[in-house]
Amino acid sequence: MSVSRCTCFCLRPRSRETSNDSSTESRVPGSSRLLSETSSSSYPPASSPSQEPEFITRDIWSAAYEQLKNDTSLEPLVTNYEDLFFTLLTPTPTTPTPSSLQTETNPYDVTHPLSKEQFRKLAQIYTETPKSQEKIQNIASSAAKFILRIKEFVGSALAASPPASLAWAGVCLVILPVIINHAEQISAKQTGFSYVMSRFTWYDHLLDLLNRDYWKSHHNFVILRQGIRNEITNLYKLLIEYQLRAYYAYCRPLTTISRDVLKLDDWVAMITGIKEAEKRLQDYMDLNFEQHLLEKLNTISEDAHRRQRKEVTLKFKFPDELPYDVYQAYLDDIDSPLDGTGGGILEHPEFLRWASADDGLFVLSGIPGSGKSVIAKSILTKLPNRRDTTVCSFFFRDNGQGQNMATTALCRILDELFGARIALIDDIIPRLEHLLAQEVRCNLDLLWDILDDATEDTEPGAFTIVLDALDECEPESAGKLCDKISTYLSRPTPRLKFFTTTKPLLSIHEPFHFVQGVIIKSNEDAHCLEHLSKDIERVVASRFKHFATLCIHDEDLKEELLQLVQPKQERTYLFVKLLFDFLDLKIRDGLPRVPREWIAVFKTLPATVKETYLEFLGRIRKVHRNDVRLMLQMVVAATRPLTVWEINTALNIRDCQNGSPNGLGLQTEDAFRDWILDACRFFLDVYNGRVYFIHQTAKDYLLATSDDRSCTKPDWLGEFTNERCHRTLAESCVAYLSLPFVSKARFKDTATHGGASFDSEARYHL
Template identity: 30%
Template sequence: MGPDDYTIGWICAIQTEYVAAKEFLDEEHDSDYVSRNDNNTYTLGRIGKHHVAIAVLPHEEYGTDSAASVARDMVHSFPNIRLGLMVGVGGGAPSTEHDIRLGDIVVSSPADGRGGVLQYDFGKTIQEQSFQQTRFSNPPPRALRTALTGLMAHYEANGHQLDQMIDDVLVKKRRLRSKYRRPHPDSDTLYRAEIVHPSHRLLAGSASCIEVCGKDPARLIIREERKEDEDNPAIHYGLIASGNKLIKDALVRDILVKEQNVLCFEMEAAGLMNHFPCLVIRGICDYSDSHKHKEWQGYAAMVAAAYAKDLLSHVSTFRVSGERPIREMLAELEEQTRVGKDLSKVVQEHHRWQKEYYLNDEQRACHRVFKTSDYEGQKNINPLKVDGTCKWVLEHRQFCEWRDSSHNDLLWISADPGCGKSVFSKSLVEHELHNHRELTVCYFFFKDNETQDSLATALCALIHQLFTRQPQLIRHAIPAWQKSGDKLQGEVDELWRIFSNAGTDKEACNIICVLDALDECHEQDRDRLITLLSKLYMDKSPTAPEQHWLKFLVTSRPYEGIQSRFQDLTSQLPSIRLRGEYENDQIHREINLVIEEQVNILAKRFILPTSAKARLKAELLSMEHRTYLWLYLAIEGIKETFHKSPRPSEEEIQSLPLTVEDAYEQILERGARWNRDNVLKILQIIVGARRPLTVGEMAVALGVATSPELESELKLGIERKRLEQQLPQWCGLFVFINHSRIYLIHQTAKEFLVGSTAGIAASNHGWKHCLSSVGVERCMARICVGYLTRFELKKLKQWPAQLDKPSDKVRSVELLQETDDPDDTQAFWDYAAEHWPAHVQSVQGQKIFLPLNIVCELYNTDDERFQYWFQVFRDPFDQYEIPPQMTAIQLAAFNGHSDVLKILFQTENLDLNAQDQDGRTALFWASQLGHEKVVQMLLNKGAEVNTQGGYYINALYAASSRGHEKVVQMLLNKGAEADFQGGHFGNALQAASSGGHEKVVQMLLDKGAEVNAQGGDYGNALCAASSEGHEKVVQMLLDKGAEVNAQGGYYGNALCAASSRGHEKVVQMLLDKGANLNAQGGYYGNALQAASSRGHEKVVQVLLDKGAEVDAQGRHYKNALYAASLKGYEKVVQMLQEHQHLATLRIQTQKRAILADSGPVSPNGDCARKKTRMDMPAHGK
C-alpha cells in the first residue's frame, strides 16, 4: 500500500477518541510513509472497501488551530484523500425540541443552505447580547451526504446495532471495558441551567458531580425513560457549534440553542472548514455545563467511532473516486484568499463599524435597563405540552387565520381554569412560533404576584426580547433612556411608545407577542393594556397587507371585566376572540388522550394487570369535570397511593376527586396529618408574600411565625434543608419549588384558600377559604416587623466586610440565601425591609397585630437599624425619587401609616412642614400616594397646604397628576391654590388633564382654575389632554372656553399635539372647534408634519381632507413629505404625493377654465382677448 491509496481522512482530537477509532478498523497497515514536515501520529488501515488514515491532535492541544494544522499535514502526506471525518466526543445541547442525552450521537447536517458547523467567536460574546457568529462551514462532500441519507433511511426502518458493535470490540479487548463501556443510566443527570457546580470542588476533583450537586428533583430536569421502540443511543442531525473555547456554562449554551438551534458544542471542527471539508460526528459525553461526566467520555468516543464505521459502509468507492482530492481544493483556496485580502479588510471594517453602531456601550446599557424580570424562567415553570393536545386552539379556524395573516392582528383566547392555556402559550413560544430569521417572538407570562402582575414589567420584557433579536431598533429607546435612566422601567406610556414605534418600524422583522394569563395582571394595568391594544389595532388597518406586521396573542379566563374592556374592539373586529369555553368537548377529547397515556405509564411502572388498567382508565374517563389541572392532581394522587402500597396491582382507588377543589382538600388533608399548624402558616406566608419566596426566606419567615415571643431576642429561622425536605410532605402537590422559590401549584389554589370572610378555622371546616386577605396580611406584617426589630445587626456588618454602604452590605445577603448555614437568618432581610410597610399599611385600623411601639422602633431615624432597612426599602421606589434621608413623619406619610402618625404627633418639637432635600413635605408624600386618612390628619394638625418643592411643585399638583379625587377635594377645601404655576405640567389642571382624570379636572375648573393658563411642557391644559387622547377631558376644556389655537409648549398647539400622537377623534373635535389647520409652531412645525412624521395615516387623511398644505415649511422637518420619507412611512408618502398631484390638477383645471373664458391663448402664452367697444379708438366727428 502507498500513500496515494488512502482516500478517507479521519481526525481525532484526544487520545480516547484515537483509541476508539483504531478499534473499528477491519485491518491495520504500516505507517512508514509520512512527509518530512508532517508532525502527526497516524494509524492506517481498512474499513470495508475504504483505506483510511486516522490522525490525532498533539497531546493537550485543542481547538480550531490545532485541528487545521493536523489536516494540512495529513493531505500533504496522503495527497489522494478525498473525504474527511472528524470523529470524537462533544458537549450536548439538550432542549425541548431535541432530547439529547449522554451517549447519544450528533452528526453535522446541512440545512437551510448552511453547512452543518457554525463557527462562533466566543471572545465577542457580550452579556445579554447575541453570540457573534463568524461563519458556517461549507456542506461536506456529496459522497458523504449521499451515504448519510442512506444510513438515516436504514436506521429508520431497521434501527441500529451500535451497542452490539461496541460489545464486539469490548469482548476482544477486556482491558477497555472499564473506561469504554456504557455507564449506568443513573449517572446521566441534566441539571437546570442556573445550577452551577461549585468551582472549588471541581478543582479538587475528589467527588463525583452527583455527590457534590445531589439529585434533588428541584435541581434537575426530569426526563422520561426512553421507550422500547426508541433508539438508545439516539442519533441527532443538525448544527454543531465550534469555537476555540470550551463551553462550560449552561446559560451560554442555551443562548446558542435558542438563537441557532445548535445541538452540540466542540472545539476543532471550525478549524477544518477551509482545510478539510468533512462530516463531524460527536458522541455526547457532557451537557456543555459546569457538571462534567468523565465516566461517559470513553463510551461517547466508542459510539461515535461505531457510527463512523457504519457510515463508511454506505459510501461507495465509485462516489469517492468522483470527489476531488482535498489537496487540489486547498491550492485553489489559497489563491482565492490572496486575491480576496483587500476585500476582507473592507468587510472587517464594515463589521467593526456595524458592531460600534449596534453594540456600543450606550446601547448595551440602555438594553440592560429593560431586563427587569426573569421572563424566561417564568415561562419555563409551566409544564410541556403532551403530544396530540392543544389542538382545540392549534387547529381552530380563528387561530389559523391569525397565524397565517400577513397584517397586524390580535387574537384573544379565553378559556376556563385548568384547560392548559399556559401550557399552550409555552408551546407556542418554543415550538409553533419558534424564533427564526424572519420572525421575532416575544412573550410574558403574568402571575398574581408583584414580580409578574405589572404592565411595566411585561412591556420591559417584550422590549428586551425585541432588542435582543433586532438590536437595530434600540434607537427608538435611546432618547427616553437618556432622559429618564432607570426610571424608564416604570413609565408605562413611554414603554408602550418605544415598543409600538420599534415594532412598526420599517426595518423591523415580523413580530409576534404572546401574553399569557392576562386575568392575573393587576386590574388597573390590565385595563390599561387592553386600551392600548385596542387603540393600536383600531388605528391600524386590520386587513391591509403589510411589509411586516406586529401581532399579539393574549390568553385569559373569560372574565366579564376583561370582556367589557375588549368590547369596543370585538364589536369592530369580532374575529379577534377565540372562546375556549365553547370548546370544552374538544378539550375533553384531548384530555382523554392524556388519560390513556398516563394510565399506560402507570400500568408499565407499577406492573398493573389489564383489568386494573382498564378499571383505572374507566374511572378517570367517567369524571364529568375533566381539566388538565384536575387530571394532573388525580394522577399524582394515584401514584402516591401505588407507591405506598405493597401490592399496587391489587390496590383499589378509594375515591377520585370529583373536582379540582376536591383534589385540593385531599392533598392538604394528607399533609395536615403531619403538622396542621405548620401547613396553615406556610400557606399564609405563600399567599401573603408580595413575591415568591426562596426556601431560605421561607425558613426564616416560618421560624419567626412560629416563635411565641417577639418581645425578646428571637431564635430566627429553622433549618433550610429540613424545610426543603419537609415541604413536599406537609403540603404535597399544593406547592412546588422551582429555582429554589416556592409557588402554589396554580392560581386556583390561591382562590381556593382565600375567602372574603375573616377566615375559617381549617381544623373545623376543611381547607376551602381557610384564609382571609386581612389575616394573611396581618401574619406577614407581624413576621416582617418582628424580624427587622430583633435581627442581630452584627451579622449584616460581618458580611461582607469590604463593602461600605449599608445597602451594599444588605443586598449582598442574596449571595447567602441558599447556603448550607443552618443559621442563615440574613436571607429574609431584603424581603422584610422592602415590604414591611405595605403589609402594615394593609392592616391599618384592623385588630392589633403587634404593639405599635415595636413598629415605631423602625421609625427611629437616628438608629443604625433604620439606615440598614431604609436603604433597601428605597431602592425599588426610584420613580418617586425618595431621598437618602427622610424624617419619621415624612416616611409615615409616604407609607400611609396613620396609626404610627398618631404616635409621632405626640412627639415634642415635631416639624410638621419639614422639607426634604427637594422641598417635599409629609403632606406632599401623602397626597401623591393618595393616603386620604393621612392627608386629613396632617391638614387637621395644621400642615401648610401650598408648600413648594419636588417634581410636582406642591401637594395639590401631585394629587391631581395621580387622579386622587378625595385628596384633591380636601386640599382645595383647605385653601390650596388651584392656579399655582410651575413644574413639568405647569399647574394642577394640566397635570390632571394629562392623566385624563375627568373628575379632578372638573373639581379644579369648579374652583376657578384658569382654563387657558400657560406654562409647563405642554403649554396649556388643552394641549396636555389632546396629546394623550383624553377625549372627554378635551370636550370639558373646550366647553369651558379653552382657546383651541393657543400657542405654547413642546407641540405648539393642541392640534399638533393630537396629530403627533395619532388621536383621530381629538383631531376632529379640535377642527370642528375651529383649530387652525396650518398653524405653525412647536417641535413639528404644523399638524400635518406631526402626523406624517409618526405615520398616523388616518389623521393625515383627515388633515388633507380639510385642506392642509402639504408643502408648508416646518421646524424639525422641512415639510410633511420630507418627514414621512425620512421615517419610511411609504403609505403616508403616497397619500401626500397623490394629494399634491390632485391639487396640481385642480389648479391647472381652474387655470384652463379662466383662460377659456378669456379667449384664445397666443403663441407666447398671452391671452388674445376679444375686443370690446371700450377697446375701440374714439372717433371724432
C-alpha cells in the same frame, strides 16, 4: 585589496571536468550547481492570494534570485556571480581563505549558495576591490581635466599644423569622451553599489516590521498585501541585478571601457529604476496603510455602534426583582402539548383566519387549567412554521416579583424584538440613550411608543405578540395595556398582530369588543369543547399507562380503571395532573394486596380540583399542620416570594420570641427546603431559594370564602382570610424586631434593613 585580487576573479576558470559517480556532488559548475541546491532547499513557497503572505527575507531574496536565473538575457551575469561565489567562498588548498568570511563555527557555508548572508559577504569583498579602480579613476579624471584645460590653447597652437591639429581633434573627440565616460561610470557604479547595499539593510528592517501584529491585514486586504510582497520581490530583483552587473564589470576589466563608451551599463539609470520601484512600493504601502486606517476607523465606529445598541437594549432587561432564570424556569415548566392535542384552538377556523392574516387580535378565554398556557407556548414554535413571522411573548404570573406588570411584559417583548432584528433599535436610540434603565422600564407609555415606532416600517404581520395569562397582570396596568392594544388595532394599518389568553374576565374582554379580532371562550365554544374532551382522554390515557406499568398488569383491570379515572365533572389539564399526583401518593402508601382493590380506590377519587386540594391538605401529618397553616398564610400575605431562610426564621421565631443562648435552632436551608416539600409539596414549590404556590388555583382555593359551597376546607386550617394571613406575617415580623440585637441596633434605611432582616442578621441565632 590589490588588482591581483580582481585579476583572480577573472582567472579562476569554470570547472568543465567530467566527474565520476562518487564526485558528482563535489563540483557542479555554474548555474546548474546552484539550481540543484536551490531545489533541495527547504524554502517555503510564496503564499497564494487567498492566504496571508508572510514577509520572510530569505524567501523573498530566493524568489528574486530565481527570477534573475530564469531571465536568459541575464545568464552571463548569473554565471559570473556563481563562478565568483565558488572561487571566493569555496576553500581550496591553493586559495587563501578571506578573513572577512571566517566564522567561529562554520567558515564556509556552501550548502546554501543562495544565502543572502553569503551574498553580503561577497559584497563585502567587492567593496574592498575598488582601491585600484579608484587610482585608475583618479588618473583618468586628472587626465580629462588636464585635457579640458589645455584643449583650446593647444588647439589654437596647433592650428598651423593640419596633421597635428587633426590628431589633437581625435584626442578631444574620441579619447576624451572615453576617459570621461569611463571615469563617470566608475563613480556611478561605486555610488550605486553603496546605495544598493544600504537598501538591503533598510528592507530587512521593513520586512520585520511588516510581520508585526499591527501590520497583519484583514482578509479583505490579502490581495493588496500580496501586491506589496510582489513589489518587494521585484525590488530585490533589481537590487541583486545591480550587484551582479557590478561584479561582472569588475571581473571583466577588458570589456569595461568599451561598455562605458557605449554606456551599455548605465549605472545611474539602473539606480533610477531602483528608486522608481521603491516609489511604487511606497505607493502600495501608503495605500495599504490608508486602507488599514479606514478599516480600523470603520471597526471603531461599528464597535461604538454595537456598544450603543447593547447599552440601549440592556434597558429593556427584566427588573432586578425578577431574575431571568426565575422567568425562564416558569416558562420551561409549562408542558408542551401531547401529540395530537390542541386542535380545539390550533385547528379552529377563527384561529386559522387570524394566523393567515397580517394583523388582528385573537383572545383565548378559558377556565383555569384548560391548557391556555400550553397553547400559548406551542404558538411560539408552530406559528412561524405556518407563515413568516417572529413571535415575541410574555407569560404573566402573579408571583410578586414583577412578572405581573405590563411594563415588564413590554420590556421582554422589546428585548426579543430587537434581538430578532437589531437594526430596528437605531431610530429609537436618540430617545433612550440619555435615560436611565429605571426610567425606561417603569414607563408604560414610553415602552408602548417604542414598540409602535420600532415596528412602524416593518412588513405587516412580520411580528406577532403573545401575551399569556393576561388575567394575572396587575389590574391597573392590565387595563392600560388592553387600551393600548385596542387603540393600536383600530388604526388603518396596524403592523402587529396579537394573541392573548385570559380567564373569562369582563375587565379584559370589554376593551377588545371594538377592535377587529375574535374572542374564543373555550369553555363555551362547541369546537373547543369537542376537541378538549378528546384531548383530555388522550392525556388521561398517557398518564394512566405510566401509572399502570408500576402496579397493574391485568389488561381487563386496566380497561376498567381507565374508564373510572376519566374526569366527569371537571375536564381540565390541571385536574388530570393533580389527580395522578394523588394516585402517586396512593402508591407511596403501599400497594393493595389484591390488585382489584384499586377499583375501590378509583371510585373514591376526587372529582374536582378543589376536592383534590382538600385531599392533599387532609394527608398532611397532624404534627405538621400548625406549621403548614402558618407557612401558607405567610406565603399568601407576602408581597414577594419569601426565601426559604425567611420562612424558616419566621416560623421558628414564634417559638422563641426573645431568643435564647442557643439561638433559634434553625435547620439548614437545604434541610428546611426538604421539609417544605415533604409537608405540602402539592401546594408549595421551591425554586431558586424562594417559595411559590404550585398554581394560582391553590391560592384561590385557600382564600375562598364560606359562601362558595363547592369549596370545602379542612377544620384545622381555621380562619383563612387575607386579614388573618397578614396578621400571621406581622406577628413574626414584630417578634423579629423585638429581638435584642435588632431593637438595640441603629435604624437602617429600608433597603439595607430589608436586605439584611432574614439573611445576614438572622444568622445571629445559629
